[in-house]
Amino acid sequence: MYARAAWVLVTITALLAGADIWVTSRYRPLLSEEAVAVHGVPFVSIAVIGCATMGALIVARWARHPIGWLLCLIGFSSSISLLAEAYSVWVVTADGPGSRSLGGVAGWVASLLGGQLSLAALGVVFLVAPDGHFLSRRWRAAAVVVLVGYGAYAGMLLTLSPTEYDIDDHNLGPVGSLLSVVGLPFISGGLIAAMVSTVLRLRRSQGEQRQQVRLIAVSAALIALSFVYLIVVQTINGGHQTWLATLPLYISYPCLPLLLAVAVLRYRLFDLDLIINRAVVLALGTIFAGIGYAGLVLAVSGLVNLRTSGFWVSLLATALVALAFQPLRGWVVRLANRLAYGVRAQPYEALSDFSRRLAETPSPTSLLPAVAEAAGRAVSARSSTVVLQVPGADWISKSWPAESDESPEWEVPVRYGGETLGSIGVIMPKGRPLRPTDEQLLRDLADQTAVAFRNAAMESELAAHVAALDVTTGALAESRRRLVAADDATRQRLESAIARDVLSHLAPMPERLSSLRVAGSSVAASVELERLVTSTNTALESLRELTHGVFPGQLSRSGLSRALRSHLARTGAVAVLRVEPSADRRFPAGVEAAAYFCCVEALRSASTGARIDLAVVAEELVVRVHGVARGEIDVQAIVDRIEAVGGTPYLDDPLLVSVSIPV
Incomplete structure (x- = not known):
């Protein structure tokens, strides 16, 4: 029964809205600015039919849902107000059928059932949406404020004579003035409280209910922004109500019942997010374009004193508005995403x-x-x-x-x-x-x-390789510097040793030979000659000893193994040389020189039972010197010599010097 009553109201609302359009067409063109901007044809008619229809849909599902009946009430009362207002204007301004008194009564009924009643009902809708219950018991006071405001407004109308009522001119008495002062502020305060309630409900809700409340908040925001846009544009153009000023507001009217019904019925909520997103972008863009266009046209027209063609002024304003909107586009899109998708957009x-x-x-x-x-x-x-x-x-x-x-x-x-x-x-x-x-x-x-x-x-891996290469390059440069320094030091030591052990015996030789010529063949001359021979042999032996460890001639003539055997026999070192058959052959000169230097340097501190092993393993010459007291040898010199020919020293064992040199 409730659903049938609601659909009856929808039918009556549609008939009244159609009658309103017919009456309006009798005294002004439907596409005129007065019909569109002032009376809202056809947007307001669509909105009132939409309110009644969406309300009936809600009632058909939940018979006692307050939002459904409130939407039906808004649509039904607004359709009566629209028809009554159209008839009143027809009679009063265009000599329509009927007396002036009948036109006044129609205008009085239009004011009683018009915008103030719809605003009061919307305030209650936003207070109880989407589930039909207040956010808490305290919020009932906001509904009382809205109803008191409308009651004061209705009381103000009751102080006026309906037969003499003029929509555009209210001659109020003291009581009527007092009630008018109370009515509109109370309704406005109740609406603001309803908006606050919606915001709080949105912050506290989760899941599907949050989607419902978001749709309701979007519908309210669209109307609020449209009102702001209307006020700004009318302020700029001197209070003249044009279609450009009222178009966003009239577009937002049909969206209100649609979004409310979808939110309450929970019908495919998430599928409408994209529509809401684009609607918000369109609304904000329209508001910006309208304000910017109107402001620029007035400003440019004032500057040029209307001496320029209106077409070029409009073209300039359009271009400037388009350029100005582009930097704001990102902000508008983000705002629309947040309104449509909420935290899902972040x-x-x-x-x-x-x-x-x-x-x-x-x-x-x-x-x-x-x-x-x-x-x-x-x-x-x-x-x-x-x-x-x-x-x-x-x-x-x-x-x-x-x-x-x-x-x-x-x-x-x-x-x-x-x-x-x-x-x-x-x-x-x-x-x-x-x-x-x-x-x-x-x-x-x-x-x-x-x-x-x-x-x-x-x-990062490449950077690590580059850093390692830099370290290796630095180490090689440092090794080369040490080799050069070692060669210089060796040369200087050799020069000093030759000067001390060899030249010291040979330098006085010419003078002593001259004295032998003078002495002839005496016994003293024979003794002196014997001394000269001994001194010469000492100098030659010293020279031989000095050159054996640096440039042994046998190394270049016979190879590494024979040079090492000769060195051990000559120096009397207590060490054993073991050469595997694979290592008893010739190697590159640099390899033999480095291995010989390593063995000779290591044997300087070799203990009893020292041993030298030579072998070739995987195309590398492996030299091991056992029984070495490494604290007494120049380890760095060995490392530099071996690394200079591409070898690898192994000096972990304190009694072993081992090197591996590619051959």
């Missing part, structure tokens, strides 16, 4: 921003902070940490908003081609767990980051 805004930054941050030092910030903002985390694993180097870790030692509560690995490159971890605020949608978002972020991580890891 993660993907962060992901979109991260995608733009990803192309500009190839370096790990800038990539990791960008990934950490994007992950933290996407899921509204308290902090986030990103780790990049670089092969052969330490892990790189960055946190957002600041460096933290806390371990992430939840981590998602970053993989590329089956290889784990790092991880993204977050710490959520207390009392807010990580939702499945947040987990999926982090996985999407990890997938998007994988290629960048791979590039960053390769860059």
Whole structure:
């Protein structure tokens, strides 16, 4: 029965709205500015029919739902008001059928059932939407304020004579003036309270109810913005109500019942998010364009004193508005996303921003902070940490908003081609767990980051190789410097030793030979000659000893093994030389010289039972000197000599010197 009554109201509302359009067409063209801007043809008619229809749909599902009956009431009463207003204007201004008294009564009824009643009913709708209950018992006071405001307005109308009523001119008495002062502020205050209630309900709601309340908030915001736009434009153009000023408001009227009904019926809420998004963008763009266009036209016209063609002024204003709107477009789109999608928009805004930054941050030092910030903002985390694993180097870790030692509560690995490159971890605020949608978002972020991580890891690995090459180059340069210095020192020592042990015997030789000529063949001459021979032999032996360790002639003539045997026999060193058959052959001169130097230098401190082993293993000459007291030998000199020919020294065992030289 309730549903049938509601649909009867819808039918009557549609008939009255159609009658309103017919009456309006009798005294003014329907497409004229007066019909569209002042009377709202056809937008207001569509809105009232939509209110009644959406209300009937709600009543058909929930018979006693207050929002359904309030929407039916708004549509039905507004259709009566529209028809009565049209008839009153027809009679009063265009000599329509009927007496002046009948026109006054029609105008009085139009005011009684018109905008003030609709605003009061809308205030109650916003207070109880979407479930038909107040946010709390205290919010009933806001509904009382709205009803008192409308009661005061109705009382003001009761002080006027209906037969003499003029819509545009109210001759109020003291009581009527007092009631008018109370009525509109109370209704406005109740509406503001209803908006506050909607915002609070939106902040406290979750899930599907949050989507419902968001649609209601969007419908209210569209009407509020349209009213602001109307006031601004009318202020600019001197209070003249044009179609440009009222068009956004009239467009928002039909949206109101549609969004309310969808919110209450919960019908495909999420499918309408895109429509809401585009509607908000269109509304904000229209408001900006209207205000900017009107302001620029008036400003330019005032500057040029209307001496320029109106077409060129309009063209200039249009171009300037279009250029000015482009920088604001990003802000408008973000606002529309937040209104349409709520917190669901924030993660993907962060992901979109991260995608733009990803192309500009190839370096790990800038990539990791960008990934950490994007992950933290996407899921509204308290902090986030990103780790990049670089092969052969330490892990790189960055946190957002600041460096933290806390371990992430939840981590998602970053993989590329089956290889784990790092991880993204977050710490959520207390009392807010990580939702499945947040987990999926982090996985999407990890997938998007994988290629960048791979590039960053390769860059870090390459940088590590370059650094290692720099170190090796520096070490080789230092080794060469030591070799040159060692050669110089050896040369200087050899020169000093020759001067001390050889030249000291040979320098006085010419003078002593001259004295022998004078002495003849005496006994003293024979003794002196014997001394000269002894001194000469001593000098030659010293020279031989000095040159054996540096440039042994047998090394170049017979090879490494024979030169070492000769050295051991000549010096009487207590050591054994063992040469495998593979090593008893000739090697490159540099290899033989380096191995010989290593053995001779090591044998300087060899103990009893020392042994030299020569072998060839995998195309490398391996030399081992056992029984060496390494604290008494020049280890660095051995290392430099071996590394100079590409060999590798092994000096871990304190009684063993081992080198491996490629042959």
